[in-house]
Amino acid sequence: xxxxxxxxxxxxxxxxxxxxxxxxxxxxxxxxxxxxxxxxxxxxxxxxxxxxxxxxxxxxxxxxxxxxxxxxxxxxxxxxxxxxxxxxxxxxxxxxxxxxxxxxxxxxxxxxxxxxxxxxxxxxxxxxxxxx
Numbered sequence: 001x002x003x004x005x006x007x008x009x010x011x012x013x014x015x016x017x018x019x020x021x022x023x024x025x026x027x028x029x030x031x032x033x034x035x036x037x038x039x040x041x042x043x044x045x046x047x048x049x050x051x052x053x054x055x056x057x058x059x060x061x062x063x064x065x066x067x068x069x070x071x072x073x074x075x076x077x078x079x080x081x082x083x084x085x086x087x088x089x090x091x092x093x094x095x096x097x098x099x100x101x102x103x104x105x106x107x108x109x110x111x112x113x114x115x116x117x118x119x120x121x122x123x124x125x126x127x128x129x130x131x132x
Contacts, residue, residue, distance in 0.1 A: 007071050007081070010088035014067055014095060018060035021099050025053035049103060056102040060095060063118060067091055070121030070128075077128040084124065091120035 025043055026035075029050030035042040043054045067088075074084045094117035101110040 006085040007075065007088040010085075010092045011068055011071055013092045014060075014064060017092070017095055017099070018057045018064070021053045021057035021060060021102075024103065025050045025057060028053055052102050052105060053099075056099040059102075059114070060099065063095075063121075066118075067121045070124035073128045074124040077131045079124065079127045079131055083127065087120045087124055091117055094120070 022043075025046060026039075028048070029042065029046040031039075031042060043050070046054060071084060071088055074087075075081075094113050098110060098113040098117055101107075101113055
């Protein structure tokens with residue numbers, strides 16, 4: 001049971017990660033309490049680091065459902081927990097690195113990290129299909 005909880009913690013971490021980039025975007029953009037009336041407009045008008053952090057937030061939300069579904073499917077189909085955990089951990093670590101590459105404006109590294117991180121849930125789906 002403890003083995004499966006690692007993947008669950010990774011699901012929680014991946015779910016919270018977009019909010020980290022959101023806070024970076026808001027802090028870097030000079031978010032004020034009055035901006036809370038329309039925070040999306042505020043973030044849409046940011047530039048530089050704040051805009052890159054906002055983009056990292058958006059992309060993190062975009063890939064999240066695929067990761068969550070892949071982990072759940074892999075667990076449902078009884079892919080070995082050690083494999084699920086390793087791929088879940090890899091996804092989270094790679095997504096953190098991806099966000100940092102986005103903040104650092106390292107577009108080539110960011111693309112490589114996105115591709116490798118996206119391979120993790122795809123591999124989980126493939127493994128689940130093979131078990132089934």
